Amino acid sequence: MGEPGILGVHNLSMSLDGYVAGPRQDAENPLGVGGMRLHDWVFATRTGRRMIGEPGGSTGLDDAFLRRGETGTDGRGIGATIMGRNMFGPVRGPWPGPPAAPWRGWWGEEPPYHHPVFVLTHEPREPQPMAGGTTFHFVTDGIESALALARAAAGERELRLGGGATTIRQYLRAGLVDQLHLVLVPVLLGSGERLLDDDLSGRYAVSRTTPGDGGVTHVELDRVR
């Protein structure tokens, strides 16, 4: 048996002042107030437009990076995704029971994952199967447990750490992220969710910087071994 798949962050959009989401997330503002500007470059690409059911879009470098986020760096496809509860949705506290319809993610009935997704939360909930092969599993016993479950589900395939800031910060702190691909977006958000508040120097190093074709800059970091 080969090495299990790496854990990678792909296409994480970050403002010049270090925010990956604006403040006060709610159902109308999935990326927080003002945060959608972070994803303008995504929806200019063919892959980004396909995610929202729209035709067209650019097919240059930005698009290639987005596709790599789906195929993994080895091209074999992502086997499982881990995310925090706020990336999954705007619902806080205990999950509302019936008659309220359960929150099923931002992505509609067929989310663009097509593999198991492990959602970190303190609020237990039964798994939520969706169309197209995605099942949301809710993990209440921490980041290492979520990683073990994701690895077991993914087999040899790579794992994706989706976000948001709180979740990625914990995995970075624990040294569990193998690759971190940031997309620097030339906007100032002023407030929101910050990613890089810990000292990662000596633990992660920039391996490549690539100007994108939508005004953004792709910065790839690897864990120092």
Ligand SMILES: NC(=O)c1ccc[n+]([C@@H]2O[C@H](COP(=O)([O-])OP(=O)(O)OC[C@H]3O[C@@H](n4cnc5c(N)ncnc54)[C@H](OP(=O)(O)O)[C@@H]3O)[C@@H](O)[C@H]2O)c1
């Ligand atoms: N810029 C980008 O490319 C990008 C990518 C992904 C996401 N985002 C954005 O980032 C924002 C979300 O980031 P965020 O930092 O607010 O939150 P997050 O990391 O998505 O979720 C945080 C929540 O997850 C649960 N959680 C996290 N770690 C846990 C642990 N160890 N054990 C149990 N539960 C745990 C907790 O929820 P409970 O205690 O409430 O259960 C916590 O409040 C959203 O606006 C999203 O759209 C941006």
